Amino acid sequence: MKLCDIGNTNATFYENGKITRVKIENFSTDSNQPVYFISVNDSLKERLKNAKNFIDLEPYFELDTIYQGIGIDRIAACYGIKDGVVVDAGSAITVDIMANSIHLGGYILPGIAATLKAFEEISPRLKVVLNSQIELEAFPQKTADAVSYGIIKPIITLISAIAYDKSVYLTGGDGEFLARFFKNGICDKTLVFRSMQRLINEKGLHK
Amino acid sequence: MKLCDIGNTNATFYENGKITRVKIENFSTDSNQPVYFISVNDSLKERLKNAKNFIDLEPYFELDTIYQGIGIDRIAACYGIKDGVVVDAGSAITVDIMANSIHLGGYILPGIAATLKAFEEISPRLKVVLNSQIELEAFPQKTADAVSYGIIKPIITLISAIAYDKSVYLTGGDGEFLARFFKNGICDKTLVFRSMQRLINEKGLHK
Numbered sequence: 559m560k561l562c563d564i565g566n567t568n569a570t571f572y573e574n575g576k577i578t579r580v581k582i583e584n585f586s587t588d589s590n591q592p593v594y595f596i597s598v599n600d601s602l603k604e605r606l607k608n609a610k611n612f613i614d615l616e617p618y619f620e621l622d623t624i625y626q627g628i629g630i631d632r633i634a635a636c637y638g639i640k641d642g643v644v645v646d647a648g649s650a651i652t653v654d655i656m657a658n659s660i661h662l663g664g665y666i667l668p669g670i671a672a673t674l675k676a677f678e679e680i681s682p683r684l685k686v687v688l689n690s691q692i693e694l695e696a697f698p699q700k701t702a703d704a705v706s707y708g709i710i711k712p713i714i715t716l717i718s719a720i721a722y723d724k725s726v727y728l729t730g731g732d733g734e735f736l737a738r739f740f741k742n743g744i745c746d747k748t749l750v751f752r753s754m755q756r757l758i759n760e761k762g763l764h765k
Numbered sequence: 766m767k768l769c770d771i772g773n774t775n776a777t778f779y780e781n782g783k784i785t786r787v788k789i790e791n792f793s794t795d796s797n798q799p800v801y802f803i804s805v806n807d808s809l810k811e812r813l814k815n816a817k818n819f820i821d822l823e824p825y826f827e828l829d830t831i832y833q834g835i836g837i838d839r840i841a842a843c844y845g846i847k848d849g850v851v852v853d854a855g856s857a858i859t860v861d862i863m864a865n866s867i868h869l870g871g872y873i874l875p876g877i878a879a880t881l882k883a884f885e886e887i888s889p890r891l892k893v894v895l896n897s898q899i900e901l902e903a904f905p906q907k908t909a910d911a912v913s914y915g916i917i918k919p920i921i922t923l924i925s926a927i928a929y930d931k932s933v934y935l936t937g938g939d940g941e942f943l944a945r946f947f948k949n950g951i952c953d954k955t956l957v958f959r960s961m962q963r964l965i966n967e968k969g970l971h972k
Contacts, residue, residue: 566887566888598888598890600890624906625905625906625907626906626907626908627907627908629890649887649888650884650887650888650891652911655904662904663903663904663905663906664904664905664911665904665905665910665911665912665914665915665918666884666891666908666911666912666915667915667919668875668880668883668884668915669887672883672884672886672887673875673880673883675883675886676875676879676880676882676883677857677873677875677879679879679882680773680856680857680875680876680879681773681805681856681857682807683805683807683836684857684873696870697862697869697870697871697872698832698870698871698872699831699832699833699870700832700833701833701834701873703872704859704870704871704872704873705872705873707872708872708873708874708875711872711923712874712919712920712922712923713919715919715922715923715926716918716919716922
């Protein structure tokens with residue numbers, strides 16, 4: 559079975575336990591086998607309405623929430639999480655809070671690459687390589703560290719405060735990198751795909 | 766006496782208690798009176814080396830710090846602050862920690878406008894108007910709030926944690942807006958200029 563999670567920059571495929579990624583501009587709408595997908599990319603989603611073999615799972619997902627207009631990627635990531643904080647760290651970083659299988663709300667941060675780019679555009683002096691080994695418990699003493707701290711520390715501080723002693727489930731391109739900063743962080747690159755798989759089984763959607 | 770704080774986007778002038786601002790591209794290097802300035806803008810600073818009547822105050826400022834390459838705008842903002850957190854919220858947001866007149870370090874965040882732009886570039890869905898009345902103690906329940914919370918909450922949370930019960934001195938274009946979120950926030954749009962004025966008096970630089 560082939561699954562696909564379509565974002566703003568990339569589409570990620572999952573098949574036989576393997577993850578592959580293609581850029582949106584290289585996405586092919588031809589497939590000779592069923593592809594179960596979700597998409598936050600409106601234009602590609604529109605094109606896929608007429609594409610043979612592409613099955614949109616969005617109508618089947620359900621999430622107990624009062625959040626208006628939550629993206630299907632976040633719904634899928636939260637699906638099946640009873641308690642904890644769900645973090646999808648990609649182009650943007652979405653943070654969603656689940657308690658007793660109810661979605662309590664969530665917020666969005668720019669992704670790490672987007673923030674580095676924002677710094678670069680503010681001033682050439684702020685164009686730095688991220689110091690991934692940055693010490694978050696000491697005040698930075700040079701620009702590269704001040705910028706790296708300014709990117710990573712807010713992400714970690716906010717999520718830790720919200721999670722408290724509950725688990726933090728991380729997925730997305732930067733999920734693995736961020737997971738190391740949490741004592742109760744669980745990195746799961748297949749979080750969304752396992753939700754899609756479970757939904758297909760539960761709803762008997764498999765062709 | 767005319768003072769000038771030159772940034773990456775704007776140059777801010779201070780004269781007779783009045784603040785005026787010009788875009789860098791409209792900056793005139795002609796002046797028939799002395800202009801005491803500091804500049805983080807390298808190219809404009811270079812041009813001013815040969816400009817008559819422009820006096821660079823950078824060589825006269827001193828700050829007790831081990832921070833490497835701290836911008837002169839941050840040095841000037843911290844100058845004369847004994848204890849507290851100094852926040853300059855402009856194109857970038859610099860945060861510096863002073864204790865017993867010693868600079869303990871600092872970090873940098875992208876400014877509010879830069880972060881909104883970063884969101885917009887990630888996805889058209891994330892192009893929102895900042896909700897300046899955002900409730901920071903409740904989880905957001907719609908995209909505009911999720912983005913606004915994602916911009917404001919990290920700024921406030923980090924600074925509050927560092928400041929604890931000490932004062933937070935805010936300056937820069939967004940200083941007034943951010944000040945309202947701190948119980949011990951002091952907005953001072955003339956912070957840098959008062960430092961420059963004091964330096965000129967202390968060092969007897971006035972022509």
